[in-house]
Amino acid sequence: MKKKLLSVLMCATMVSALVAGCGSKAPAESTTDQSKTDTTTETTDKTDTATTDTASGDMSIYIVSKGFQHQYWQAVLKGAEEAAKELGVTIDFKGPDTESDIAQQVQMLNNALNNKPAAIGLAALDTEACLEGITKAQQAGIPIIGFDSGVPGAPEGAIAANAATDNYAAGELAADETYKIIKEKIDSATSTVRIGVMNQDATSESITSRGSGFIDKMKSLIEADGKTVSIEGHDKWTNKVDGANVIIDVAVPAQVTAELSSIDAQNLLNKADTICIYGSNQHSGEGLITGDANLNKLGTSVVGVAFDSGELIKSAVKSGKLAGAVTQDPVAIGRNVVELAVKAAKGESVSNVDTGCKWYTADNMEDADIAPNLYD
Amino acid sequence: MSAKTTEKKQNAFLNNPIVKAVGTQRLIALLALIIIYIVFGAISPSFRQYSTLVSIFDASYYIGFMAIGVTFAITTGGIDLSIGTVLVCSSLVTGALATKYNVPIALCLIICILIGAIFGLLNGLMVSYMGLPPFIATLGSMMLSKGFGSIFTKAQSVTWPQATEAAGWFRNIFKINIVGANGMSTPIPTGFILLLIVAILMATLLNKSRPGRYIVALGSNIEATRLSGVNVAKWQTLAYIISGTMAGIAGIAYAAVYSTLLPGGGAGFELDAIAGVVIGGTSMSGGYGTIAGTLIGVFIMSVLKTGLPFIGLQTHYQQVATGLVLIFAVFMDVANRKKRN
Structure with missing residues (x-):
């Protein structure tokens, strides 16, 4: 008897929790739902819904x-x-x-x-x-x-x-700006140097295009200066060249979670020949910054470049840990x-x-044409 | 003749005081841990670095707390699938409280653990009083916690206060950066001390205390335990509360190390923890649990997680490798038990 009462009570609390959950969901989305319904009810006359071929009401x-x-x-x-x-x-x-x-x-x-x-x-x-x-x-x-x-x-x-955003072009923009910063390092290098590319996945077009745009542009820029490039790390992009001057090392995590991307970043940062790492979206950029926490190489021995914004990336660009980022x-x-x-x-x-997209650094991130696109 | 000698040898191995004290499965797990570490180190020089060791510790905290907790649920013969999403839920909610509502961090940490405990209580009540199968009950609360976290944060990611901010002090519980004379900062994985203290406390609770003995007993035969006058439901609920509470602590550990929490995430974390528990030698059918073994299993998981990218394995091969290690480790345990019986 007592048990039955308890289970009934439990059911009741669970149902009420569910209702409460739905209740609290409403205000969370109400701003959007409300505005949606408001805009329609204002303009729609329910009687003539059948004949609204021109009105977008x-x-x-x-x-x-x-x-x-x-x-x-x-x-x-x-x-x-x-x-x-x-x-x-x-x-x-x-x-x-x-x-x-x-x-x-x-x-x-x-x-x-x-x-x-x-x-x-x-x-x-x-x-x-x-x-x-x-x-x-x-x-x-x-x-x-x-x-x-x-x-x-x-x-x-x-x-x-x-x-x-033309993601391929955005990737190219990142490569262009990054190359300006690392050109000297590549020119003066006596042995192989490594450029890391962190992609969140290898399936979504925005991510892969940004990766490909960056990789292709970087490759052509480096080759234009008479060096050779080998692309390694992920089957999708691999184009191995033995004894190349520059290795572009692509990392893709098994799952989009913070700890896996952070480990990828650490792995790249740990390689002694790494001079630069590019994170192709907010998630990868944040993984790059988190992964650097144990190593503190970004902004000193390794040039970090990211994509989009968010609190972590913004503050890293501001402090110089990241050389810059591309914002859409x-x-x-x-x-x-x-x-x-x-x-x-x-x-x-x-x-x-x-x-469109723009390159931003600590110097121009407060500018009127950049700041509105940077979110927390 | 030869059979006799091998039997003797085996007995000598099993009766060896060191083997007896550590337990065969734990010994195998420990050996596996050492072998994996050495192999990775041999393949990748950067894996041998101190900073990588710190990363392994980093990954061990959240898996470790979850695993210690879920050891209790597994020992009762049940399972807790909700710990991964409860981790994310509690950490998301309290992270949002800290950053958007300016709630003091100390209070946030307490709330984080409390949220875990509440989900644990819910699981416990569903399993023991409502009679739901643990798999289904915790699957339900897995979805509940996933949803609640997203609802509270309006499905946005939450970034906990940075180490450089005043509110970032809680990160020091898990990692202290000591700045040397040359201006280089060295991270000290202080979280390991906390993990060890919690592990010792929980090991004592599980194997040396009355509640622990009840949990083990009901795991091996719930009817017999009930008939001997033990309030089975109460102790079963306790096991799930511990599991949830530990997931809450794991939420703090995850936030301290990885900063950003993504709503909707966390499903899959529990499997790393459960794999660690099983590798450590805790019986999935209940009635036997070992926190020391769990800790070793957790480090195998975190070494794999951290190390596989270092040896140049691509994503999908990493998953294959982890799966193989899990199957092999548990097979060793099963084979071992069969032999002894």
């Missing part, structure tokens, strides 16, 4: 992002919400738990399709995995707008347009994906938008 747009783990996505969300408010459309901004959860993202894309939105924004973690959903969208006549890393390798015509314009990405989606849904022609 009840237009709903599903945006499937890569999740919210990094503050970067909050800036994208902010841009998207701003644009949605201005255009009077509803947006539903979703994202998987982590950037490794490819299956979960596919599920979200399918859910989006089931809701038959006017358009879908998609930042694919893995294009192959999303292909089925993309084809379904095509058949249903729902335009897809790619953003962030977009949906590379998607079938011709499946993606109406992309609102994205996440707010513009968010704005553009919504604007393009609305246009595409109305049947207007749309084309790709490069939202």
Whole structure:
């Protein structure tokens, strides 16, 4: 009897905890939900929903992002919400738990399709995995707008347009700026020197393009100065050259977790011939800084370069631990994906938008054209 | 004749006072740890460096606290799958309290441990009073804790205060940087002392105290223990509370070393800890637990985690290597037990 009572009590507390959990979730997302619903109810007249071919009032747009783990996505969300408010459309901004959860993202894309939105924004973690959903969208006549890393390798015509940083160009920018700093070291080196490249994964296009952009550009810059380059470390990029002057060493962790990236960074920092390490996104940049905690080589014997911002990276750039970093314009990405989606849904022609990127150092990070893109 | 001599030799090995004191499985695990360390060191010169040793300690803290805790749950014949996400949840929530709501760090650390304890209590009640299978109960709280952490932080990552900030003092519990005369700072892995103290306390609790004996007893035969008048539910709940509490402490350790916590993460951490426990010789079917063995298993896991990238193995090969070591270590234990029976 006593036991039964207890288990009933337990059930009750668990259910109430669940309700409380949902309750506390509401204010967390209320800012977005509220603004979404507000914008629609203001403009939609419920009686004539059937005849709204021109009005965007009840237009709903599903945006499937890569999740919210990094503050970067909050800036994208902010841009998207701003644009949605201005255009009077509803947006539903979703994202998987982590950037490794490819299956979960596919599920979200399918859910989006089931809701038959006017358009879908998609930042694919893995294009192959999303292909089925993309084809379904095509058949249903729902335009897809790619953003962030977009949906590379998607079938011709499946993606109406992309609102994205040209990640390959961003990687090249990082290589250009980095080479200016390390050129002397490479020129004066008597033995092999090593450049580390930390990529969070080898599947998402934004990460791999930034890696490839950096690697290719660095290789051509070094080779232009008459040195040889060998690329090692990960099968995707490997291009081994024996006895090369410069080794580009690529590290990819098994999983996107802080401790694995930190260990990768330590491994690179520990190699005596390493002169420079590049982290190709916020996560890798933070792993680089954390990994340096036991070694203190960044800013002294090793040049550190990162991507995006966040508290750790910003303070490391400020203190000189990192020589600099490339920042994207996440707010513009968010704005553009919504604007393009609305246009595409109305049947207007749309084309790709490069939202741009900039190199920042301790000297210019407070500048008016840089500071708004740097988030905590 | 020859069979007799090998038997004698075996008995001599098993009856050797050193082997008896350490326990065969723990001895095998310890040997494996030393061999892995030497092999890695032979392949990679940078693995032999002091800073790498510090990194191995760094990785051992969070796995270690989780593993010590989950040893109790496993000893009862159960399992706690929620520890990884509870670690992330408690550390995310308190990290956000510290940075966004300016709650003093000391209070945050206490809350961090408390959150772990509450999840442990929940697990314990579900298993002992509601009669849920431990696997399912803790799988549920794994999802709960994953969700709660994300909800509280609005699914944003949290970066705990840096060592350079005043609020970063808690990092000194796990690592003190001593600045030498030449201006170079040397990290001292002080967290190992804490890990060792906690391990000794918990080993005493598990094997030398009344609650511990009840936990072991109910793990080997819950019905018999119940029939002999022991309040089984109470002690079973205690085991899960310890497991959760330790996950909370592990949350502090993780934050102190790796700074940034990602919401939605943590699933998979528990497997490193459980692997460590099993390698150390604790029986998955319950009724026998060893904290000393767990500690050795944890160091095998952290040496593998830290060392595999150093010997130039690519990501996927690292996972294969870890899997092989786990299977081999547990097989040794199983084979050993069969022989003795």
